[in-house]
Amino acid sequence: MPALSSTMEEGKIVNWLKSPGDKIQKGESVVVVESDKADMDVESFNEGYLATILVQEGEVASVGSAIALIAETEAEIETAKEQAKSTQSGASTPVATPSQPVKVETPSQPVAASINGSNGRIVASPRARKIAKELGVDLKSLQGAGSGPYGRIIAADVELSVGKAPTLTPTQVITPVQTAPTIAPTPTPVAAPTPATPGETVPLNTLQKAVVKNMLVSLQVPTFHVSYDIVTDSLDALYKKIKPKGVTMTALLAKAVAVTLEKHPIVNACYTDAGIQYPSAINIAVAVAMPDGGLITPVLKGANTMDIYSLSRNWKGLVDRARAKQLQPDEYSTGTFTISNLGMFGVSTFDAILPPGQGAILAVGGSSPQVVATSEGLLGIKNRMSVNLTCDHRVIYGAHAAGFLQDLAKLIETDAQSLTL
Numbered sequence: 001m002p003a004l005s006s007t008m009e010e011g012k013i014v015n016w017l018k019s020p021g022d023k024i025q026k027g028e029s030v031v032v033v034e035s036d037k038a039d040m041d042v043e044s045f046n047e048g049y050l051a052t053i054l055v056q057e058g059e060v061a062s063v064g065s066a067i068a069l070i071a072e073t074e075a076e077i078e079t080a081k082e083q084a085k086s087t088q089s090g091a092s093t094p095v096a097t098p099s100q101p102v103k104v105e106t107p108s109q110p111v112a113a114s115i116n117g118s119n120g121r122i123v124a125s126p127r128a129r130k131i132a133k134e135l136g137v138d139l140k141s142l143q144g145a146g147s148g149p150y151g152r153i154i155a156a157d158v159e160l161s162v163g164k165a166p167t168l169t170p171t172q173v174i175t176p177v178q179t180a181p182t183i184a185p186t187p188t189p190v191a192a193p194t195p196a197t198p199g200e201t202v203p204l205n206t207l208q209k210a211v212v213k214n215m216l217v218s219l220q221v222p223t224f225h226v227s228y229d230i231v232t233d234s235l236d237a238l239y240k241k242i243k244p245k246g247v248t249m250t251a252l253l254a255k256a257v258a259v260t261l262e263k264h265p266i267v268n269a270c271y272t273d274a275g276i277q278y279p280s281a282i283n284i285a286v287a288v289a290m291p292d293g294g295l296i297t298p299v300l301k302g303a304n305t306m307d308i309y310s311l312s313r314n315w316k317g318l319v320d321r322a323r324a325k326q327l328q329p330d331e332y333s334t335g336t337f338t339i340s341n342l343g344m345f346g347v348s349t350f351d352a353i354l355p356p357g358q359g360a361i362l363a364v365g366g367s368s369p370q371v372v373a374t375s376e377g378l379l380g381i382k383n384r385m386s387v388n389l390t391c392d393h394r395v396i397y398g399a400h401a402a403g404f405l406q407d408l409a410k411l412i413e414t415d416a417q418s419l420t421l
Helices: 074-085 126-135 155-161 206-218 233-245 249-263 308-323 398-414 416-420
Strands: 003-005 010-016 029-034 039-043 048-053 060-062 066-071 223-231 270-272 275-277 284-286 337-341 360-373 379-392
Touching: 029 066, 048 074, 066 074, 126 155, 223 398, 233 249, 233 379, 233 398, 233 416, 249 284, 249 308, 249 337, 249 398, 249 416, 379 398, 398 416
Parallel strands: 284 337, 337 360
Antiparallel strands: 003 066, 010 029, 010 060, 029 039, 048 066, 223 379, 270 275, 360 379
16 A cells, blocks of 8 residues: 655645545545645545545645555555554654555646646646535536636636536635835735634744745845835826726836846845856746735746736736635746835835845835925925835845935836836
């Protein structure tokens, strides 16, 4: 009886797609595992029968540990169950088997990426599988008609196939966080986690653990901060004009930062043991709060080369997939520069912690009317926002940071219209 294992450092079992006794085909999805950034289908490398489950839904499995046992024949199912009972440490210890263990590797990216492959395998979300079973829908009839990312069959597809109105899940009704430095902004609603009972200790989920790990790494980097006030009247006017066309403030800010980075490649670089590494592209990561805690940074690749309308469409898709935990690894791990914005919450200024593997991160505060002196020596009221650049001092020096912020302010204040070109 081979052991069903995962090769990730640690993963939470979200949903078993098979029950004990079920027949398993080679390459068939068996379980959904939550990694630090996404929910991923785990496939079987062999066929057989799911004899017994060692790690239940909601529990965490560590590296190399068995999470279930697969019997090669129905006759061996009972033997596998007895073997599981005799395992002293349960799921935390790999199960010794007389035959070569067969591992179900955790894919480097969600299985949705290969939906349109030639193997004909049906890929659907766990909830879609559950509803299909309840409604008696054959998922094969929906193959190729999925409306989820990369054609993945989702719950709404199943419900619509039988004429039932789709039931919105909490993930589907969450409004994406928008980065908009506007006057007196209203915070974007984010689904709050279940309130903890006073005195209760709530374990961190996998995403929160990943954030903690990254922050500890960041503490080892010598950083400094440089602030700059930017007048946003021109940017606000442009945003108001093109917002009806689907353009987001996040896209405008990302575009402005990316175009400015073209003139300051050192700010887009990062430190390595071999020296300063200059990326071949300008990929802007933007921090997004997750409903169940933690944050993720979807990446707008090549933001400097993409038009503002395509950039906005890409951003919307990234946020939707981030909320559904369906981002591909290269969609959250390839950023070369990060933007973190709390302006929509009325925050005027803050310091952002530098992400590992990057040289700088820009903290964006909210825009508000302020009394300023004009070039004619008069007093006037203009909208201003404060930005704060956190830099790795091993790569970026004060003059580099100041020059970058100066050019970013010049672009936003006097040439914002160029962002639409």
